[in-house]
Amino acid sequence: MSASSLPQGGLPTASVTGAPIKAETPFRRFVSEFFESKSAVVGLVVFVLAVTIALLAPFIAPQNPYDLAQLDIMDGRLEPGTVGGAGFTYWLGTDDQGRDMLSGIMYGLRISLAVGAGSAIVACLVGASLGLLAAYAGGKTDTVIMRLVDLQLSFPSILAALMILAFLGKGIMNVVLALVIVEWAYYARTVRGTALVERRREYIEAAQCLALPTWRVIFRHLLPNCLPPLIVVGTMQVARAIALEATLSFLGLGVPITEPSLGLLISNGYEYMLSGKYWISFYPGIALLVTIVSINLVGDHLRDVLNPRLKK
Amino acid sequence: MSLYLARRLLQAALVMLAMSLIVFVGVYAICDPVEILISPDADQMERERAIKALGLDLPLWMQYLSFLGNALRGDLGRSFVFNEPALQLILQRMPATLELALGATIMALVIGIPLGLYAGLKPKSFLSKTIMTGSILGFSLPTFWVGLMMIMVFAVQLGWLPSTGRGQTVEVLGLRWSFLTRDGLAHLAMPALNLALFKISLVIRLTRAGVRETMLMDFVKFARAKGLTNQRVIFVHVFKNIMIPVVTVVGLELGSTIAFSVVTESVFAWPGMGKLIIDSINVLDRPVIVAYLMIIVMMFITINLLVDLSYSALDPRVRLENK
Numbered sequence: 001m002s003a004s005s006l007p008q009g010g011l012p013t014a015s016v017t018g019a020p021i022k023a024e025t026p027f028r029r030f031v032s033e034f035f036e037s038k039s040a041v042v043g044l045v046v047f048v049l050a051v052t053i054a055l056l057a058p059f060i061a062p063q064n065p066y067d068l069a070q071l072d073i074m075d076g077r078l079e080p081g082t083v084g085g086a087g088f089t090y091w092l093g094t095d096d097q098g099r100d101m102l103s104g105i106m107y108g109l110r111i112s113l114a115v116g117a118g119s120a121i122v123a124c125l126v127g128a129s130l131g132l133l134a135a136y137a138g139g140k141t142d143t144v145i146m147r148l149v150d151l152q153l154s155f156p157s158i159l160a161a162l163m164i165l166a167f168l169g170k171g172i173m174n175v176v177l178a179l180v181i182v183e184w185a186y187y188a189r190t191v192r193g194t195a196l197v198e199r200r201r202e203y204i205e206a207a208q209c210l211a212l213p214t215w216r217v218i219f220r221h222l223l224p225n226c227l228p229p230l231i232v233v234g235t236m237q238v239a240r241a242i243a244l245e246a247t248l249s250f251l252g253l254g255v256p257i258t259e260p261s262l263g264l265l266i267s268n269g270y271e272y273m274l275s276g277k278y279w280i281s282f283y284p285g286i287a288l289l290v291t292i293v294s295i296n297l298v299g300d301h302l303r304d305v306l307n308p309r310l311k312k
Numbered sequence: 313m314s315l316y317l318a319r320r321l322l323q324a325a326l327v328m329l330a331m332s333l334i335v336f337v338g339v340y341a342i343c344d345p346v347e348i349l350i351s352p353d354a355d356q357m358e359r360e361r362a363i364k365a366l367g368l369d370l371p372l373w374m375q376y377l378s379f380l381g382n383a384l385r386g387d388l389g390r391s392f393v394f395n396e397p398a399l400q401l402i403l404q405r406m407p408a409t410l411e412l413a414l415g416a417t418i419m420a421l422v423i424g425i426p427l428g429l430y431a432g433l434k435p436k437s438f439l440s441k442t443i444m445t446g447s448i449l450g451f452s453l454p455t456f457w458v459g460l461m462m463i464m465v466f467a468v469q470l471g472w473l474p475s476t477g478r479g480q481t482v483e484v485l486g487l488r489w490s491f492l493t494r495d496g497l498a499h500l501a502m503p504a505l506n507l508a509l510f511k512i513s514l515v516i517r518l519t520r521a522g523v524r525e526t527m528l529m530d531f532v533k534f535a536r537a538k539g540l541t542n543q544r545v546i547f548v549h550v551f552k553n554i555m556i557p558v559v560t561v562v563g564l565e566l567g568s569t570i571a572f573s574v575v576t577e578s579v580f581a582w583p584g585m586g587k588l589i590i591d592s593i594n595v596l597d598r599p600v601i602v603a604y605l606m607i608i609v610m611m612f613i614t615i616n617l618l619v620d621l622s623y624s625a626l627d628p629r630v631r632l633e634n635k
Contacts, residue, residue, distance in 0.1 A: 252594060
């Protein structure tokens with residue numbers, strides 16, 4: 001962000017009363033612009049709420065759905081709002097094992113968010129490094145990396161993930177690995193695009209003239225300037241990863257039955273759907289939907305805020 | 313043109329070869345199918361006989377070479393479970409998947425283009441904003457969950473549409489099709505719409521963006537200045553230009569539609585290749601997994617090639633030779 005893009009009147013000034021006003025930094029400007037959109041703020045609030053619920057699940061959930069001693073099979077498939085044998089109300093009903101759906105969703109959210117965020121972070125690290133390398137090194141390295149990216153992107157994510165899980169089998173780490181392999185290419189492509197422009201700038205030349213080591217030029221000078229598009233892609237990819245994990249778990253290829261994510265909870269309710277017991281699939285789906293939409297709302301607005309082309 | 317075609321075909325062959333190797337080795341990395349296919353009560357003799365019959369005793373590279381040689385002759389191995397040629401098994405189920413994917417694509421175009429046109433021509437109207445919000449939902453909603461909800465509403469609660477299967481089929485050209493009977497169409501409606509949701513959103517967005525961009529072009533102003541009717545300007549001059557990205561993306565999406573039909577087929581118990589592959593992965597029926605992946609890869613390479621070629625036919629500015 002250059003100085004010329006400062007909005008009028010946005011230059012740091014001291015107020016008349018003498019109390020110092022904080023100087024405007026790119027970060028503060030970004031924050032104030034972000035909070036201009038109501039839908040993005042709602043998305044952020046909902047997302048933070050979902051993360052909080054996921055983190056605090058063991059403390060706030062009415063029941064520990066993994067603790068078999070707390071489950072009563074007689075309470076199986078109760079409708080939402082029924083008071084169960086243990087004496088508390090199942091606000092969202094119970095599944096076939098007599099598990100409280102509300103608690104199940106809270107714990108499921110933990111798994112879904114952890115898998116989504118974890119795979120996005122690893123994919124980002126791998127993808128961004130390769131993208132930077134491709135842009136900085138150019139030549140053969142660039143060709144090889146980008147060919148791989150093209151190959152990866154020409155396959156639909158579900159198919160690639162399906163293939164990898166068919167090789168590796170079920171398991172949380174396998175799902176994360178599959179998601180990383182499916183997603184790194186998006187980061188690599190994004191970063192390379194920005195880095196190709198940035199590396200021709202004067203500050204990179206200046207850094208090279210100072211004879212700084214290459215890794216330092218790449219990671220301390222080039223990378224920070226490629227961050228904005230990376231953040232946007234990263235946000236959207238977390239949502240995609242969560243959705244893909246849910247889909248894979250629904251197909252029976254994702255997380256194991258002992259650690260049910262939202263997708264697996266939905267899948268468990270599938271067979272009871274036809275007999276009208278909708279809540280086993282319905283509520284985890286709503287939780288999944290709300291999480292994904294909230295992330296997408298934030299990402300959508302981030303794209304507008306961080307896009308320098310829209311600043312004119 | 314022919315040079316380009318030859319290069320693309322060579323590239324395609326190389327990708328196929330690489331994929332066959334990855335797929336084959338990958339599938340062999342999962343646990344031993346002997347454990348699953350042979351009854352645990354079987355004695356040592358029976359086990360060995362079964363291993364020999366399935367060709368699992370040979371070294372990996374020999375199994376691959378024989379696989380490759382057979383694949384070139386169109387033999388992708390026999391399914392361990394069905395004891396039928398894997399290729400035949402998949403080809404039998406392919407019409408169902410293609411029917412579903414084509415139905416979804418047609419739905420996406422028929423629903424998406426008019427909505428996108430409207431949203432592009434009147435971007436400020438309330439209906440346009442509703443359409444655009446709806447398209448965000450189309451991107452965000454997980455397909456399988458929407459499918460379940462559709463079953464719940466239309467099949468369980470309202471009882472309008474059947475929830476699973478293909479319904480009555482008619483044999484045409486030796487293949488069984490659902491879309492020719494009323495019952496079949498009723499069975500097709502929900503899965504096709506479910507599979508189409510994502511694509512409808514995509515087509516709406518592409519059409520809208522295209523319309524908004526094209527409406528500002530000089531040739532549109534010129535056409536208006538010539539006194540052409542609004543209808544002719546929109547449906548001849550604007551429409552032709554927005555069709556290029558739409559056709560490309562929908563064409564490219566056909567492959568991913570076929571891939572994503574895995575999900576829809578599982579939800580609606582649609583007897584296509586997608587359901588077959590999920591079942592095969594669950595029982596580690598390796599020949600079927602390998603054959604499915606090879607067929608899908610081939611399909612992708614063909615679709616990409618066809619889209620590139622049709623692109624140049626639609627837009628003379630694209631010159632393939634210069635690539």
